[in-house]
Amino acid sequence: MENTWLAQAKRLQALASTGLHFCTDDFERERLEEIAEIAHNMLAQLGNVPLERITGLVTDFAKRYSTPMIDVRGAVIQGERILLVRELTDGCWALPGGYADIGLSAAENIVKEIREEAGLTVTARALYSVTHKAKGLYRPDVRDFYKLYFLCEPVDQSAPMAGFETTEVGFFRLDELPPLSRGRTIESDLEAAFAFHRGETTQTLFD
Structure with a gap:
């Protein structure tokens, strides 16, 4: 769960972005630009990163x-x-995955991501979890995400292999997990997948 200051700074940034996109009054734009500057500075200080890193992450600001x-x-x-x-x-x-691309459904996106990152052709069988990243135990992020988790099945017996964004692939038991990339995947994501796979959970989890 991200801290209150990070959540509020992100909210201020979002309000300023949307406001600037629709704004037609010069005086109001000036006020919104000041709010945006304050929000960006807050996020830079909270993340202990240069201001340019924050503005670079939000490429669609005010668009x-x-x-x-x-x-x-x-x-x-x-x-x-x-x-x-x-x-x-x-x-x-x-877990293999990434940003959803425009023009593809969520299920089509995960099929593409697994093919690119793990060399496997799969079908998306079920959506087992929809998570607001800010409410989970993920590494804090100045951006806001909805994370969609699919249970997938290979269509053949091909062995997995790394893609251009990955260096290794492998299958792991829950009690032998390697160090996780905690901005992307945490233990509860894997536990929920096994629970759905075993039929212990039959409804999509959401927060």
Whole structure:
């Protein structure tokens, strides 16, 4: 769960972004730009990163109505093991997935991501969890995300292999997990996948 100051700074940034997109009054724009500057500075201080890093992350600032981004993740389970990929960016492990691309459904996106990151062709069988990243135990993020988790099944017996954004792939038991990329995947995401796979949970989890 992200702290209150981070949540409020992100909310101020979103309000300023949406306001500037629709604003037609010069005096109101000046006030909104000041709010945006305050929010960006707050986020930079909270994240202990340069201000340019914050503004660079929000590439659509003031260009549209501000909404959460979408992250899709896929769980492929074999026996008591689950597929994880080692991320090129931080060297840690996560469920394969990433940003949802425009023009594809959520299910089509996760099929594409697993093919690109783990070399497997799968079908998306069920949506087992929809999570607001800010409310989970993920690494704090100045951006806002909805995370969609799918239970997926391979269509053949191909062996997984790393893609251009990953360095390794493998299947792991819950009691032998490697270091997780905690901005992407946490233990409860994997536990929920097994529970759905076993039929212990039959409804999509959401917060």
